[in-house]
Amino acid sequence: xxxxxxxxxxxxxxxxxxxxxxxxxxxxxxxxxxxxxxxxxxxxxxxxxxxxxxxxxxxxxxxxxxxxxxxxxxxxxxxxxxxxxxxxxxxxxxxxxxxxxxxxxxxxxxxxxxxxxxxxxxxxxxxxxxxxxxxxxxxxxxxxxxxxxxxxxxxxxxxxxxxxxxxxxxxxxxxxxxxxxxxxxxxxxxxxxxxxxxxxxxxxxxxxxxxxxxxxxxxxxxxxxxxxxxxxxxxxxxxxxxxxxxxxxxxxxxxxxxxxxxxxxxxxxxxxxxxxxxxx
Numbered sequence: 001x002x003x004x005x006x007x008x009x010x011x012x013x014x015x016x017x018x019x020x021x022x023x024x025x026x027x028x029x030x031x032x033x034x035x036x037x038x039x040x041x042x043x044x045x046x047x048x049x050x051x052x053x054x055x056x057x058x059x060x061x062x063x064x065x066x067x068x069x070x071x072x073x074x075x076x077x078x079x080x081x082x083x084x085x086x087x088x089x090x091x092x093x094x095x096x097x098x099x100x101x102x103x104x105x106x107x108x109x110x111x112x113x114x115x116x117x118x119x120x121x122x123x124x125x126x127x128x129x130x131x132x133x134x135x136x137x138x139x140x141x142x143x144x145x146x147x148x149x150x151x152x153x154x155x156x157x158x159x160x161x162x163x164x165x166x167x168x169x170x171x172x173x174x175x176x177x178x179x180x181x182x183x184x185x186x187x188x189x190x191x192x193x194x195x196x197x198x199x200x201x202x203x204x205x206x207x208x209x210x211x212x213x214x215x216x217x218x219x220x221x222x223x224x225x226x227x228x229x230x231x232x233x234x235x236x237x238x239x240x241x242x243x244x245x246x247x248x249x250x251x252x253x254x255x256x257x258x259x260x261x262x263x264x265x266x267x268x269x270x271x272x273x274x275x276x277x278x279x280x
Contacts, residue, residue: 006064007031007279008146008184009213009229010222015040016049016067022056026063028219029226032146034066037080038097046076050083057084057092066122068095072104081108085115093145095122098153100129102140109141119143125174126150128157134174138181147181148215149174151188162191164205175210189215196224203228230279231272239269239276 012030014021016037025033035056041049053067069080084094094112096104105121112119121143125134131154138147149171151162160166171187178185187206192198193216203214203225214225231239245254246266254261 007275008064008186009279010225011066011148011186011213011215012219012222013040013068013189013215013217016053017041017045019052022052024219026059028222030063030216030219030222031213031226032064032066032093034068034095036068037076038068038070046070046079050080053080054084054087054089057087057089064093065091066093066095068097068124071098072096072108073098073100081111084119085111085117088115088117090118093120093122095124095148097124097150098126098130099123099137100127101133102136105137105140105144109143112143120145123147124150126153128154131170131173134177135180138177138183144181144183146184146186146213147174147178148186149188149211152191168209171206171209171211179210184212185210187211187214189217190221191217193218193221196221199224200228229275231276235272236276239272242266242269243273 008031010030011032011034012025012028013034013036014025016035022035035053037046037049037053057065057067059065067080067084069084070077072078072081081094094108096108099105105123108121121141123137123144125131125137125147130137138144151167154170155162155167158166175185187202190199190202199221206214207228213229216222216225242254242256242261243266245256246252246261248254252263
């Protein structure tokens with residue numbers, strides 16, 4: 001399944017039942033906008049939110065459009081999925097929360113295939129079972145385009161604080177599985193969203209760990225997060241030099257500034273140039 005290259009630095013969540021905030025979310029500058037039918041919507045408003053979600057997928061070009069449905073292991077999640085399928089949108093991403101096993105991915109992928117729909121899938125890893133199975137989950141379908149680390153539910157299951165050190169292993173394991181599967185990976189949104197210094201610090205840490213983007217729960221955080229994940233001019237210049245030297249090498253090896261440049265380094269530089277190309 002061939003897809004155009006996309007920048008996925010920021011994923012902004014918006015409540016699915018608050019239609020008045022949807023245009024603001026789309027205009028926020030976020031690379032990905034996700035209508036949430038799960039945690040952000042109370043039980044009595046699920047049906048209303050579901051009805052609003054499908055038209056969102058068929059909107060004008062702009063940010064990548066995503067709908068986070070309820071878990072497919074619940075009646076609400078199955079209703080969400082079948083409502084989307086019945087509407088037959090031709091674009092968008094279905095975001096699966098609380099994924100514990102690859103069987104959930106297979107179920108959704110098979111339903112989409114049966115319906116002949118070209119929708120993509122995203123995965124939220126936020127449980128101890130999901131973390132244990134993360135590699136097999138992310139490898140289950142070529143429809144998967146990104147994953148997200150969910151710290152709140154996972155920290156509750158683990159009995160630890162939502163902070164860096166207790167969740168470092170879990171974060172790194174999700175990044176590793178995403179890189180192995182070749183999909184983008186978002187870090188959990190900053191809960192202290194009113195403090196831009198905190199948001200920036202958490203985003204820089206996420207980037208250092210290998211995340212390709214970060215979720216946000218308020219539009220004011222979009223610019224801060226995007227700036228961290230956007231290649232700096234000096235990073236682009238070095239990437240251009242490394243790739244050029246490697247391509248000019250007759251034996252697949254190059255030396256820049258006294259350092260040996262091999263294929264894994266070149267792949268990292270190519271990712272920088274790809275991000276430059278889709279954000280310019």
